Amino acid sequence: MTTERRLALGVASLGKTFGAVTALSDVTLEVEAGSVLALLGENGAGKSTFISLVSGAVTPSSGTIEISGEPARLNSPHDAARLGIQVVHQEPKLTNEGSIAENIFLADYAGGTGLQLVSLRRRVQRAETLLSKLGLADGLPPVTTSVHRLSAAQRQLVAIAKAMATEARVLFLDEPNSSLTPRETTQLWNLVRALRDSGVAVIVVSHRLSELYQVVDRVAVLRDGRLVATGTAAEIPIPRAVELMAGRQSAPVKRAERPARGDVVLQMEGVHTRSVHGVDLTVHAGEVVGLAGLVGAGRTEIGLAACGGEPVLAGRVSIDGRERRFRSPRAALRAGVVMTSEERRRAVFASHDVTFNIAGSSLERLSRLGVLSRGRERGLAGDWVRRLALRGSPGSPILSLSGGNQQKALLARALAVKPRLVILDEPTHGIDVNTKAEISALVGRLAAEGLAVIFISSEVEELLGVADRVAVVRDGRIVQEASGTDGIGLVAAALGETLTPRTEPSDRSGLPS
Numbered sequence: 001m002t003t004e005r006r007l008a009l010g011v012a013s014l015g016k017t018f019g020a021v022t023a024l025s026d027v028t029l030e031v032e033a034g035s036v037l038a039l040l041g042e043n044g045a046g047k048s049t050f051i052s053l054v055s056g057a058v059t060p061s062s063g064t065i066e067i068s069g070e071p072a073r074l075n076s077p078h079d080a081a082r083l084g085i086q087v088v089h090q091e092p093k094l095t096n097e098g099s100i101a102e103n104i105f106l107a108d109y110a111g112g113t114g115l116q117l118v119s120l121r122r123r124v125q126r127a128e129t130l131l132s133k134l135g136l137a138d139g140l141p142p143v144t145t146s147v148h149r150l151s152a153a154q155r156q157l158v159a160i161a162k163a164m165a166t167e168a169r170v171l172f173l174d175e176p177n178s179s180l181t182p183r184e185t186t187q188l189w190n191l192v193r194a195l196r197d198s199g200v201a202v203i204v205v206s207h208r209l210s211e212l213y214q215v216v217d218r219v220a221v222l223r224d225g226r227l228v229a230t231g232t233a234a235e236i237p238i239p240r241a242v243e244l245m246a247g248r249q250s251a252p253v254k255r256a257e258r259p260a261r262g263d264v265v266l267q268m269e270g271v272h273t274r275s276v277h278g279v280d281l282t283v284h285a286g287e288v289v290g291l292a293g294l295v296g297a298g299r300t301e302i303g304l305a306a307c308g309g310e311p312v313l314a315g316r317v318s319i320d321g322r323e324r325r326f327r328s329p330r331a332a333l334r335a336g337v338v339m340t341s342e343e344r345r346r347a348v349f350a351s352h353d354v355t356f357n358i359a360g361s362s363l364e365r366l367s368r369l370g371v372l373s374r375g376r377e378r379g380l381a382g383d384w385v386r387r388l389a390l391r392g393s394p395g396s397p398i399l400s401l402s403g404g405n406q407q408k409a410l411l412a413r414a415l416a417v418k419p420r421l422v423i424l425d426e427p428t429h430g431i432d433v434n435t436k437a438e439i440s441a442l443v444g445r446l447a448a449e450g451l452a453v454i455f456i457s458s459e460v461e462e463l464l465g466v467a468d469r470v471a472v473v474r475d476g477r478i479v480q481e482a483s484g485t486d487g488i489g490l491v492a493a494a495l496g497e498t499l500t501p502r503t504e505p506s507d508r509s510g511l512p513s
């Protein structure tokens with residue numbers, strides 16, 4: 001094995017503007033073969049733009065790119081792929097009907113001709129060989145298994161295997177661990193280490209810094225589109241990275257002291273829906289109740305049952321002591337119950353601007369005699385843009401915002417209706433560390449003013465910081481409840497250590513029952 005340092009990727013003075021917005025400016029960076037680089041930055045700092053430029057999806061406005069020491073002109077992702085650049089996105093685009101083997105070797109269909117160049121049997125063999133070379137043979141079901149049967153973590157592994165089937169030399173992983181349990185993340189990092197040891201340059205974007213730092217060698221920090229620091233993980237430890245990302249020292253966000261909880265706002269008694277089985281849950285005014293559990297455990301479905309998103313088949317849902325049978329989320333909204341969706345892409349009003357995306361659920365309140373006041377709409381949106389430090393002007397198309405900033409707009413839309421009860425489903429997915437802490441603090445302040453909150457999160461640390469009480473959900477049931485820092489801490493520890501991938505058949509949470 002050679003000890004010679006080889007550059008896998010080099011960019012010089014790389015920049016990109018979108019109209020008046022400078023997304024990336026004058027970035028010069030080198031990434032060695034056989035290393036893992038963390039690309040850090042707050043929401044809107046330019047990370048996705050960097051990936052898009054280097055992977056040929058977007059053309060730079062300025063600067064140069066070198067791949068394996070050779071200048072590269074990338075006119076398409078295909079050009080970049082030929083030169084060994086691959087990107088695995090947070091939700092990998094896999095063909096659900098296809099098997100693992102078919103997905104990995106999709107490129108073996110002759111481009112555009114529909115011709116199958118390699119027999120199925122051969123593909124199965126090649127997939128098995130590749131997976132065992134990558135050390136994944138035991139982490140995945142047989143390669144003939146259909147991809148739609150896989151967990152989020154297994155889909156990530158298949159997407160990486162697919163990227164490696166093309167002999168990638170530079171692999172970008174965009175928020176690969178954001179929906180994974182700690183155990184799944186460990187498995188993913190083992191794969192990343194194996195790739196690094198085989199000479200691949202792996203560049204990882206993630207807002208879950210403590211997990212990310214388990215695997216990275218070097219760190220590069222972007223702020224406002226500029227590269228503000230590079231160094232080893234030891235030279236730029238997490239607290240320093242967070243400061244560099246923000247451009248200021250971040251004061252620890254203190255948990256807001258809350259007065260004693262108020263009256264019961266939500267009461268669910270023996271609630272059954274298609275996927276919820278006999279749930280009892282009470283949330284008081286001024287209380288934040290966390291719902292913990294695996295992706296797919298039924299946390300979202302409990303929220304949907306409370307807000308008219310899923311028909312209640314049996315049991316009772318009461319708001320402020322009155323039984324309600326909401327026929328739709330819109331009906332629940334009128335009663336002051338609102339839920340944010342974890343599926344950002346479906347929840348944004350894609351063809352509208354930031355203002356409408358924030359004010360969209362408050363239009364009745366902003367209207368007089370049925371006429372919408374544009375001034376009040378803009379005022380409301382502007383207020384939330386400031387409160388959430390949302391990066392993007394109120395008049396910008398929502399899709400021109402970075403992912404994390406779109407997420408903030410959705411959160412603002414829910415809070416702007418001044419609800420009695422808000423159900424937040426993974427509200428900080430894709431949100432940077434500082435903003436995440438600010439959002440927890442904001443939720444705490446709103447609770448202190450009397451809001452009742454259900455906070456769904458797969459990040460146990462976050463629940464520890466924000467929730468007064470945590471209910472653990474498994475298979476559509478609440479299997480455990482805990483309150484107080486110690487109780488929640490115990491639940492958090494149990495979740496962190498024992499969660500297992502969701503395709504495992506029997507006991508899926510491993511929690512003490």
Ligand SMILES: Nc1ncnc2c1ncn2[C@@H]1O[C@H](COP(=O)(O)OP(=O)(O)OP(=O)(O)O)[C@@H](O)[C@H]1O
Nearest residue numbers: 018023043044045046047048049400401402403404
């Ligand atoms: N197509 C576009 N049109 C206009 N502005 C854009 C476009 N794409 C990105 N931007 C802007 O460029 C800036 C950088 O966005 P980018 O998506 O690269 O950030 P990011 O670091 O990936 O953020 P996040 O952590 O939220 O994903 C943002 O201000 C964003 O609004």
